[in-house]
Amino acid sequence: MSFIGKLFKQSTTVAMMGGLVFMVPYWWVEAGGSVGHDGMVLTFLWIALILIFAKMSGLIERLGQPSVLGELMVGVLLGNLALLGVNVFEPIKTDIYIMFMAELGVVILLFQIGLESNVKEMTRVGLTAFLVAIAGVVVPFLLGAYLIGPFLLPGLDTNTYLFLGATLTATSVGVTARVFKDMGFLHSKESQIVLGAAVIDDILGLIILAVVTAIVLVGGITLTEVTFIFFKAVFFLGSAIILGKILAPYIGNVFSFISRGVGMKFALAFSVGLVFAYLAHLMGMAPIIGAFAGGLILDDVTFKRFRKPEFCDELEDIKNHTSQKTKIEVEKVIDHYEHKHVEDLLQPVGQLFVPVFFVFTGMSVDLTTFADTAIILTAIGLTLVAIFGKLVSGFVAGKGYNKWVIGFGMVPRGEVGLIFATIGLGLGVVTDGVFSVIIMMVIITTLVTPPVLAFLFRHSKVS
Amino acid sequence: MSFIGKLFKQSTTVAMMGGLVFMVPYWWVEAGGSVGHDGMVLTFLWIALILIFAKMSGLIERLGQPSVLGELMVGVLLGNLALLGVNVFEPIKTDIYIMFMAELGVVILLFQIGLESNVKEMTRVGLTAFLVAIAGVVVPFLLGAYLIGPFLLPGLDTNTYLFLGATLTATSVGVTARVFKDMGFLHSKESQIVLGAAVIDDILGLIILAVVTAIVLVGGITLTEVTFIFFKAVFFLGSAIILGKILAPYIGNVFSFISRGVGMKFALAFSVGLVFAYLAHLMGMAPIIGAFAGGLILDDVTFKRFRKPEFCDELEDIKNHTSQKTKIEVEKVIDHYEHKHVEDLLQPVGQLFVPVFFVFTGMSVDLTTFADTAIILTAIGLTLVAIFGKLVSGFVAGKGYNKWVIGFGMVPRGEVGLIFATIGLGLGVVTDGVFSVIIMMVIITTLVTPPVLAFLFRHSKVS
Numbered sequence: 018m019s020f021i022g023k024l025f026k027q028s029t030t031v032a033m034m035g036g037l038v039f040m041v042p043y044w045w046v047e048a049g050g051s052v053g054h055d056g057m058v059l060t061f062l063w064i065a066l067i068l069i070f071a072k073m074s075g076l077i078e079r080l081g082q083p084s085v086l087g088e089l090m091v092g093v094l095l096g097n098l099a100l101l102g103v104n105v106f107e108p109i110k111t112d113i114y115i116m117f118m119a120e121l122g123v124v125i126l127l128f129q130i131g132l133e134s135n136v137k138e139m140t141r142v143g144l145t146a147f148l149v150a151i152a153g154v155v156v157p158f159l160l161g162a163y164l165i166g167p168f169l170l171p172g173l174d175t176n177t178y179l180f181l182g183a184t185l186t187a188t189s190v191g192v193t194a195r196v197f198k199d200m201g202f203l204h205s206k207e208s209q210i211v212l213g214a215a216v217i218d219d220i221l222g223l224i225i226l227a228v229v230t231a232i233v234l235v236g237g238i239t240l241t242e243v244t245f246i247f248f249k250a251v252f253f254l255g256s257a258i259i260l261g262k263i264l265a266p267y268i269g270n271v272f273s274f275i276s277r278g279v280g281m282k283f284a285l286a287f288s289v290g291l292v293f294a295y296l297a298h299l300m301g302m303a304p305i306i307g308a309f310a311g312g313l314i315l316d317d318v319t320f321k322r323f324r325k326p327e328f329c330d331e332l333e334d335i336k337n338h339t340s341q342k343t344k345i346e347v348e349k350v351i352d353h354y355e356h357k358h359v360e361d362l363l364q365p366v367g368q369l370f371v372p373v374f375f376v377f378t379g380m381s382v383d384l385t386t387f388a389d390t391a392i393i394l395t396a397i398g399l400t401l402v403a404i405f406g407k408l409v410s411g412f413v414a415g416k417g418y419n420k421w422v423i424g425f426g427m428v429p430r431g432e433v434g435l436i437f438a439t440i441g442l443g444l445g446v447v448t449d450g451v452f453s454v455i456i457m458m459v460i461i462t463t464l465v466t467p468p469v470l471a472f473l474f475r476h477s478k479v480s
Numbered sequence: 481m482s483f484i485g486k487l488f489k490q491s492t493t494v495a496m497m498g499g500l501v502f503m504v505p506y507w508w509v510e511a512g513g514s515v516g517h518d519g520m521v522l523t524f525l526w527i528a529l530i531l532i533f534a535k536m537s538g539l540i541e542r543l544g545q546p547s548v549l550g551e552l553m554v555g556v557l558l559g560n561l562a563l564l565g566v567n568v569f570e571p572i573k574t575d576i577y578i579m580f581m582a583e584l585g586v587v588i589l590l591f592q593i594g595l596e597s598n599v600k601e602m603t604r605v606g607l608t609a610f611l612v613a614i615a616g617v618v619v620p621f622l623l624g625a626y627l628i629g630p631f632l633l634p635g636l637d638t639n640t641y642l643f644l645g646a647t648l649t650a651t652s653v654g655v656t657a658r659v660f661k662d663m664g665f666l667h668s669k670e671s672q673i674v675l676g677a678a679v680i681d682d683i684l685g686l687i688i689l690a691v692v693t694a695i696v697l698v699g700g701i702t703l704t705e706v707t708f709i710f711f712k713a714v715f716f717l718g719s720a721i722i723l724g725k726i727l728a729p730y731i732g733n734v735f736s737f738i739s740r741g742v743g744m745k746f747a748l749a750f751s752v753g754l755v756f757a758y759l760a761h762l763m764g765m766a767p768i769i770g771a772f773a774g775g776l777i778l779d780d781v782t783f784k785r786f787r788k789p790e791f792c793d794e795l796e797d798i799k800n801h802t803s804q805k806t807k808i809e810v811e812k813v814i815d816h817y818e819h820k821h822v823e824d825l826l827q828p829v830g831q832l833f834v835p836v837f838f839v840f841t842g843m844s845v846d847l848t849t850f851a852d853t854a855i856i857l858t859a860i861g862l863t864l865v866a867i868f869g870k871l872v873s874g875f876v877a878g879k880g881y882n883k884w885v886i887g888f889g890m891v892p893r894g895e896v897g898l899i900f901a902t903i904g905l906g907l908g909v910v911t912d913g914v915f916s917v918i919i920m921m922v923i924i925t926t927l928v929t930p931p932v933l934a935f936l937f938r939h940s941k942v943s
Contacts, residue, residue: 057583058761065751065758072747075739115581120520276538283831284535288528295525304521328791331813339806343798351796362828368746369829 060114064373067109070095072371075168077380081475083199085192086467088372090380093464100384110380115373120304122374123191125367128290130203130212131312132360136262138209139313145414150188152413152425153214157185157406165402166315169395170451176233177451181442183229184455185403187222189431190215192463196376196470197426205479207419211426212309214410219306220250222433222436226440246301253300254310257293261314265289266321269336273322283362286315290446303433317353317356325355349459378431382460386453395454403458404428404465419479422470429466523577527836530572531803533558534835544938546662548655548753549930551835555842556927563847573843578836583767586654587836588830590768591753593657593666593675594775595823599725601672602776608877609676613651613878616677616890617684620648620869628865632858633914639696640914643904646692647918648860648866650685652894653678654768655926658838659933660889668942670882674889675772682769683713685896689903709764716763717773720756724777729784736785745786746825749778757759766896780819788818841894845923859920864920867891867928882942885933892929893922 046378074087095106139146162182166173170181190212197208227246233236272285290311297307305313329351336347354361387393404425411424438455441447473479519943537550558569569654572578612749625645633644653675660671690709694701735748760770768815794813817824834927850856867888874887901918910918936942 057580058758058767060580061584061754062758065754066872068747069735072735072744075741075743113576117520117523117577117580121524124524217705246554267659272532272535275536278538279827280538280831281535283828284531284835287832288532291524291528295521295528298521304524326791328789328813328817331816334811335806335809343802343806346798350791350798353794354791364742365746365825365828366741366832369750372747456637 022442034302048207055072056112057114059108060112063112063115064118064369066106067115067373067376068369071376074132078199078459083196083467085195085199086471087191088375089379089464089467092376093382094379094384095376095383096380097384106380108326109377114379115214118370119374119377122367122372124290124304124308124373125363126191126195126198126371128287128294128308128312129360129363129367130198131290131309132286132315132363133198134209134212134309134313135316136258136313138204139213140164141205142209142213145418147209148415149210149407149410149423149427150214150217150221151184151410153188153407153410154186154218154225154420156409157196157298158182158225160402160406161185161399162256165398166410167396170454171225171412173448173451174446176229176444176446177441177448179229179232180437180444180447181399181451181455184430184434184437184441184458185226185281185399185406186218186225187213187433187437188218188407188427189429189433191374191431192429192466193426193470195371196467200471201475202474202479205422207426207479209423210414210418210423214427216254216306216309218427219303219433220247220254222266222437223247223250223301224452226437230444231441233446235274250300253296253302254306257296258305258314261289261293261311264316265316269319270322277322279327279362282320282359284360284366286320286363287366291316315359320359325351326358326361329355378463381466383456386457386460389453392450392453392457396454396461399458400453400461403462419473419477421477422473422479425469428469429463431463434459434462483539494838520577523575526572526575526584527581527832528837529569530578530839531832534839541662542922545934546657546659546930548662548838549927549934551838552655552842552930555839556845556847557842560838560847561844572840578840581684581833582837582840583833585830585833587753587757587767587771588826589654589834589837590656591750591757591775592755592823592826592830593661594751594772595778596661597672597675597772597776597781599721599776599842601667602676602734605669605672605676608778608881609673610680611876611878612873612886613677613684616870616873617649617652617681617688618701619872620866621645621688623865624648624862628861631826632861633917634910636914637909639692639909640904640911642692642920642925643907643910644862644902644914647686647893647897647900647904647921648680648862648869649681649688650893650896650900651678651718651870651890652892652896652926654837654894655892655929656835656889656933659930663934663937665937665942669880670883670885670889670942673877673881673886676888679717679769679772680928681890682766682896683710683717684898686710686713689900693903693907696909711738713763713765716759717769720759720770721773721777723839724752724756724774726777728777728782729766732782733785740745740785740787742787742790742825745783745822749783749822749826750829752778763886780821783822787823788814789821792818841926845927846919849920849923852916855916855920859917859924862917862921863924866893866925882936882940884940885936885942888929888936890931891932892926894926897922897925 069089070091074091075084076085077090078084096110098105099107159182161184162178166178166181170177193211193215196205197205197211202208224243224246228243231242269285272281275281290308293307293311294304295307297310298304332347332351335352336344339347407427408421408424410427411420411422414420415424415447434455438447438452443454533554534551537554538547540550540553542546548776559573561568562570566753622645624647625641629641629644633640656678657672660666660668660674665671687706687709691701691706694705705795732748735744737743753771756770756774758770760773761767795810795814799807799814802810870886870890871887873890874883874885877883877886897918901915
């Protein structure tokens with residue numbers, strides 16, 4: 018009956034062109050492609066695999082490691098099985114729906130972390146976070162551009178060293194935030210400082226990129242231009258947080274007139290995160306920074322007119338005809354779960370999307386990059402500088418904080434470092450060799466942070 | 481500073497080609513495209529809009545209508561605002577990530593409905609469901625192919641009438657299932673019958689499509705071929721459900737050794753749904769049928785070793801030092817929420833994805849199709865036959881059931897009807913005019929079902 022199979026294939030295409038794209042024949046066409054309906058159904062399988070593998074990797078928690086390390090390692094494994102001739106997972110790397118879920122995953126993670134944080138706690142450590150951010154940008158840049166760059170990679174163009182320095186300034190907060198969350202230290206002062214510094218670093222990153230790009234292209238940039246970039250970002254973030262904080266309760270009230278239900282509560286919260294992610298992107302910042310800010314402005318007051326978790330109704334009933342002591346305890350349970358209802362609603366969504374991000378990140382690690390000894394040695398040198406530069410920023414935090422935790426929290430370069438390198442590649446100032454070295458530095462800083470932070474949490478005091 | 485903007489655009493492309501697609505510059509590139517990182521961030525905005533509009537449309541519940549009708553209508557509105565010159569929502573229609581979320585949404589919906597159903601209840605109405613399914617296929621087919629087709633659209637090829645009849649046999653269970661769920665009748669016998677009949681219809685649909693396609697192409701099909709298609713589908717579904725039912729508890733136990741946590745519980749359940757959706761697709765069936773079967777095999781036993789909802793621990797504490805009466809009540813609450821824990825975990829995920837499906841379905845309704853009076857009249861005639869044909873199937877159900885609810889539950893043709901039409905178009909037997917008429921029939925049957933079912937639920941007895 019292959020004639021039927023062929024036909025269906027054919028008619029799929031026809032249908033796609035008919036403008037009725039969504040309604041069409043994934044139905045009886047065999048799986049295979051990576052875009053279109055076949056691809057969608059195949060993606061369902063990938064999601065299931067990623068979820069199960071990610072949760073299995075949670076075994077690493079029994080070794081005292083944060084589960085994010087397990088997810089990254091599962092990703093590295095899946096992404097490099099092709100080296101052993103197992104190609105079955107390769108399509109995941111180019112699956113656009115998985116990419117989308119990964120992107121949304123890290124946005125949801127930072128939104129969740131924003132929800133669990135609050136503006137007051139953040140502003141209390143604001144100045145420290147600012148100093149940490151500045152030091153974490155200046156020291157790595159100077160070391161990279163003027164010391165270790167010319168030393169490790171002699172004979173290259175000055176602009177190349179500039180980009181290398183710029184790459185070292187980046188802070189990618191996803192991994193660190195997840196480690197803090199995994200290990201229950203999200204409310205430590207150190208965590209607040211790192212999160213705050215990461216937000217500030219994102220703004221500084223915009224400026225650095227503009228400056229080095231301008232130097233490469235036209236030899237320089239005016240102070241007015243730098244100031245404009247700076248104020249645009251600061252103004253956006255500041256006004257978004259202040260306005261959001263003021264308006265959130267009113268928005269909550271307005272929507273509660275339409276529905277006080279849990280569905281609306283969830284939709285409203287989630288939408289705020291997404292809209293902020295989008296606005297940040299429009300302002301030239303990372304969507305995750307916007308999502309974090311969106312989470313920050315939402316609190317109990319926003320949702321005070323919405324329904325409590327369902328089981329609270331039943332507990333209210335019980336509360337009303339029991340002893341005084343039990344009544345107080347039941348009330349405590351109700352209050353506790355009402356307080357964190359939005360966070361609880363987001364948890365399953367996070368459990369679906371967030372592992373996709375970390376497994377996918379792990380998958381983008383190409384172990385063959387580590388085959389060349391000369392490049393490896395250079396990369397190790399660069400990585401040490403990358404770590405040292407950010408550790409210095411931890412020491413800027415001053416007394417009363419665990420400097421090592423702050424310093425190492427700033428270490429992962431993640432996607433932000435790669436963006437710098439990629440733009441440098443596009444400008445022709447970053448060579449292929451330098452690009453490889455940078456990628457390795459990004460990989461190592463990302464993979465090394467979770468176990469080091471876990472070690473620090475166990476063996477030193479964190480406030 | 482437009483030179484910087486231009487540069488970033490340029491380097492985005494470079495980065496995309498570098499194989500590091502995911503890690504790259506959505507960061508500082510302006511929004512605009514519909515694929516790639518810009519598109520992803522723009523999609524975040526669409527998701528937020530869809531969620532908020534969908535929840536706002538929930539106001540329709542105050543008129544006694546199921547909320548799915550509101551979501552469909554919001555979709556129709558957003559999808560046709562271009563007629564009034566408002567083009568801003570047009571990109572949603574071709575946003576591949578939104579399409580993916582819609583696909584996943586209806587899969588999640590049917591998985592949720594499978595979770596809430598159980599095999600025993602289903603088999604109890606099995607024979608009735610089978611009779612309903614058969615009647616709901618035979619009557620519309622005969623009416624469409626031999627009576628109303630030649631009458632309403634005279635002078636066309638016999639094969640065209642065959643395809644028209646085939647189109648009328650389809651049952652699209654998404655809309656009906658959602659109405660049953662919205663209005664709290666998911667456990668009624670009528671609901672079980674319609675769900676069962678929809679599963680059987682999916683198998684019959686495979687056969688009908690194979691037969692009519694073969695007639696068009698080679699003039700006929702052998703009984704062996706028909707039997708093969710039939711048994712492949714029946715064998716898959718049957719063995720999946722039986723094997724799944726037997727193995728589920730063991731799978732649950734194995735994974736509980738790795739982690740008893742809520743994260744694993746969620747991942748395991750969700751993965752079963754996705755894997756079954758994929759397997760159904762491999763067998764040539766609709767993924768939603770697989771997802772439904774996946775939900776059906778999971779029950780309390782599968783998850784008995786996993787952790788209860790978090791608040792249950794606190795309630796256990798309270799239970800242990802209170803009066804006997806309160807103790808019993810608290811226990812009831814614990815049991816109730818432990819029982820439906822997996823469903824509760826899936827709820828926020830459903831709240832995120834399911835509205836995307838219905839709003840998107842609504843958006844694919846093109847109101848301009850209704851501009852031609854002659855076509856409209858033909859479409860209305862066809863729609864009446866479509867409704868009448870399925871109502872007959874309700875009357876086959878026999879005594880003790882609400883025949884009207886069953887009949888109308890079978891009415892929506894949705895995507896399944898369109899698939900038939902599209903394949904006919906690809907074969908050249910369905911003309912553009914016939915295609916328009918079919919689309920209108922699909923639209924009307926989909927939009928008319930929710931209010932009619934709501935009316936029936938309020939004004940007649942449902943068991």
